[in-house]
Amino acid sequence: MTITSYSNTDYRSVADYESYDLLQDYSGYDNVIEYYIQGVAENYYPEYVNNILDFSSEEKKYIRFAMGDFSRLTGAQFVETNDFDSAVINLIKIDSYNDGDYVGLNSPEDGWIDISWVNSGGDKMTEYEKWLIWHEVGHSTGIMHPNNDDSHSDQYFTNKISVMSDNETNFYPTSLRDLDIQAMRNVWGQTSSPAFIRSDDPTLPTLSTIESEGNTELLKDSSGNAYVRQDGYENLLTLRDYDGVQYKIDGTTNQAAGEREILAAERIDGIDQVLWGYFGGESTPSEYRVYENDLWGEPDTDYYWYETGESDIYEIGTPGFDQIATSFGIEAPSAPTPTPTPTPTPETSSDIDVPVNKKWSKYLWKKSGKDGIIDYYADKKGKLDKKQNTKIAKKTLSFVDDMLDETESILGLEFNKVKKSKQADIVFQAKSKSKDATTYKTKYGMEVSFSKTQKKPTQYDMQDINYLTGYALGLKDLKGNSYDAADSVMAANYSDEYLGWSNNDIKALQSIW
Incomplete structure (x- = not known):
């Protein structure tokens, strides 16, 4: 006998006229399908189950909801009965099967059908249990495993295509899929009915919107x-911490009220x-923290968002604070306006002696092995100090490389990028808080710690990194409010564009190297 296989867009791949005929036979062909929700007290015990459990009110509510949709879809009446003996479909919740490989079963008996599944959510209905109901009841109402293949070998069929597929994706369907609906409309002769x-x-909670941009x-x-709802993902998702505990919007899951609050959620650059927002008891946040989340599914329960690591921090008054708020579709509070200071009249940039620290340059020269090669390492993942460090943006990494390439040509040294921090004479790292940004000597050489940047560093970010690197190479602050970046990267005043090493810096560096 030739078995025809249909594609995952053809309703015939899941249409099952045999199960439809059996259900009609059991129900007396009157299109009234009585179902019974069995509890522990009922004197009936299938031999293939271990322990029968009572249904909670939430579980009963969902079963009745599902049967209502089967009624509207098929044109039949799925009616709950309190009489076990009159039921055509008997629904059973259990703790386990004698054969541990099963999670749900559809078992035709002598005049009725037992539909059972393993409890996985206690009294709550998990998404997995909801899928099991549609799947197992589907076996009785005119749909089957795709192309009647119990091994589910065709990977083009997934549970996104049909609730009858066991091939999982990244969610558990909690309603019939379009292919299932089309198949049942054909099996039940409802193709001319309204869509x-x-x-x-x-059973879903009543929700209010916090942010929807x-x-x-x-x-x-x-x-x-x-909770979050995301474009392209149909199920409601909870927000949870690394340990799987659901967050509260006001942060009281693990902190005192008024300390912090969830303000927005977004998929940005595929993440x-x-x-x-961190409030510290104030009415407006003083900093934002952004946590990356992953979509995660617990076995036989639900999928949710959970935090995957440390946060990126943006303090009020910095360019990144406003930018990150905009990217999440909210308006950032204004930072206190500082008292303006008179704009100094720039002095000529010619023949300015930039102060130097020969002890620091000699120290770095010694630690480098005095071979003209200075090894450097960038802590791009923020692992050297997990409490203070954060990831270095890719474009910031590129800037550091380019800045050191320029420095090579100035000093006649080679700056060699290494893969391990222990091999480095200079370590570059990004700090979550600006107060931790500095340059200091270490036992291996120098450490350049700069404030976390955006994905594309601003001119101020670049000037700051250049300034801190100047310290590592032996330059000192160029004191005086009249100087700016055109005079030296070590000047107190930054310029509106990144200028790099000035002629005065080059002269000073060459004098000590």
């Missing part, structure tokens, strides 16, 4: 628990991110 519209899941909506329930 089927899925009902709203009554962009591709991700941040929400909370009546208890303040945090799921959550924006927190």
Whole structure:
């Protein structure tokens, strides 16, 4: 016998007329399908299960919701009965099967069908259990495993295509898929009926919107628990910490009230991110923290967003503070306006002696092995100091490389990038807080610690890194409010564009190297 296989867009791949005929036979062909929600007290015990469990009110609510959708889709009446003996479908929740390989079963008996599944969420309905209901009831109502293949070998069919597929993706479907709906409309002779519209899941919490700009909506329930809905992902997602504990919007999951709050969520450059505001008891945040999140699914339960590591920090009054707020679709509070100082009249940049620190240049020369090669390392992942360091943006890494290439040509030295910090004479690292930015001597040479930058460093970021590197090479502050970056990278006043080493800097560096 030739078995025809249909594509994952052809309803015939999942249409099952045999299960439809069996259900009609059991129900008496009157299109009234009675179902029974069995509890522990019922004197019926299939031999293939271990322990039968009582359904919670939430679970019963979801079953009735699903049966209502089956009614509207098929044109039949799926009616709950309190009489076990009159039921055509008997629904059972259990703790496990005798054969541990099963999580759900559809078992035709003598005149009725037992539909059972393993409890995985206690009294709550997990997304996985919701999928199991659609899948197992589907076996009785006219749909089957794709192309009747119980091994699910065709990977073109996934549970996004049909609830009858066991090939998982990155979510558990909590409603019939379009292919299932098309198949059942054909099996039940409903192709001329109005388009089927899925009902709203009554077990989901009532939510209010916190922020809805962009591709991700941040929400909370009546208890303040945090959720997101994201474009292209149909299920509601909880927000959880690294240990899997769901966050509250006001941060009281693990901190005192008023300390911090979740402000927005967004998928930016392909990365799921959550924006927190740190308030410290004030009415406006003094800093933002951005945490990367991953989509994660617990076995047989739900998918959710969870934090994957340390945060990126943006302090009020810095360019990054406003920029990150804009990228998340919120308005940043204004920083206190500093008292303006008179703009100094720039002096000529010619023949200015930039102060030097010969002890520091000699120290670095000694630590480098006096071979004309200075090895440097960039802590791009922020692992050298997990409490203070953060990732270095790729474009900032490129800037450091370019700056040292320029320095090579000035000093006649070779700056060699190494893969391990222990091999380096200079280590570059980004600090989460600006107060930790500095340059200092270490046992291996020098450490240049600069404030975290945006993905593309600003001219101020570049001047700051150049200034701190100047310290590492033996330059000192050029004191005097009249000097700016055109005079020296070591000047107190930055310019509106990045200028790099000035002629005065070059002269000073060459004098000590």
